[in-house]
Amino acid sequence: MKKSIHKAKERTRQKLFDLIRPELEKVEDNRKNLYRAYITRLYIVFFLAISIILVLILVALFMMSSDPLGVVLIPLIAAYLLIAWLNKLKPDAEEEITKSIGEIVIKTAHPEWDYFSDQCLAEENFDDLDLAHSLSLMDGENLIAGKYKETAFHISYYRPSKHNNKEKQVETKLVLVFDFHKEVTGKTVVFPDFAQQLLGTWLGKEVQELGWHGLELVYFEDHTFEKHYAVYSSDQIEARYILTPSMMEGLVTMKAKYGYDFSFSFTGGKVCVAISGLPDYRNKLKDRVTPDGAYQNFYRPIEIAIDVIETMNLNTRIWSKE
């Protein structure tokens, strides 16, 4: 069974590769041009910087100002400005290439879905996951909106903001928002269990007992699930209504399968999933544009989203939500 699924996936992958290859070759040509232009600018800036620095040093020496600080400072400021300008050119070019790849992959694999390279999910979607702070330090882009069977979803990518130089530790995230198939009136959140992993079972549990943003800790009978996740909810019964034994098993399997950190929030008829620890999906300017890279960066997250929908049984409609 597993082998046949793997073979079917491989066939889909190869088919996708064949379809996107001609279009990606055009992007690759564009990348080469952008890379050449970047390298040319790099040389120009380098020689310009050296020239300016030499001229400024000469001017400073000629004027023989008695201030030695000025002699050092002026060339340094000039060099910094030139390098800052050069640094800005690279992300813009990488962004342009990545967007082209995203457009090709999504339009080819799922033409019925919408792809907006410049847009991202609205902040209220992940307010409950307490992601608003970390995501405010990130740039959101590549919004994909579609429907898989009965379930409408939105996917958005977040990467450390180019304006955020201080908090480099922020990881690339993938945020998914789905329609939830059950009636939920309260709020339930599921996080990776960092407290018990860092502080040990007893102390971690004591810390978690304090609750989270007014939500109570919920214990589950599934020890494997408890080892991986911590659940907080406004309603103990509703949390268990959402997290059925099969759902808990599914969440544990997903974590083991992908190795990423998954967080979930269930509120107001929606489920929001944040996946952390993903590799950066941007195509580096120096890296070749390949079907495999495009697949890993754009089709793989779609596969994860579909897997989440299947695992959480989101396509099973309950009678009151049909």
Place this chain on the structure above:
Amino acid sequence: MTLFVIITLIILFTVLILSASYNSLIHRKNALHYAYNGLETMLQKRYDVLPKLAEVVKTSALFEQQLIQQASALAAGQEYQRLPAGERMRKENQLVLSIQEITQELAKDGGVRQQKSFMHLQRSIVEVEEQIAAARRAYNAAAMEYNNAIVMFPSVVFAILLGYEPVDPLDLMVLNAEYTEL
């Protein structure tokens, strides 16, 4: 003076530990009551399904009609609500078996099986049963926390003084999702 401060600190620390332990025990006891009330609310939803079931059964054989009458009478009994938890769950299990029996009998009739009202009924039963299963799990989790608290030191002291007894987890039957694939 130093000895006095040390003794005072020890007393304060002991009082603090005992207060926290007492409060925790009371919290667990209340959480158990709250979980049982939550379960009762969910069970009430099951009784609310019975009139819908009666509506579908109306056109069917006498056997099903008798079963639904028995089930409805069971749920409507005043004393039924006041039964001890264990006895109550036994009656609930009878009720759920009756519901299962009735719907299985109805499903044998191809005409009824295709009825939109019957399919709708089956799904609403499964939804209610999922909520009952969640309430049962919440109660059993609260019972485990309470049972642990009344045997652990120092809360065991308060449990003895207050006469708290361990409670059994509830053995309550629910219909699972496969039930709709009859």
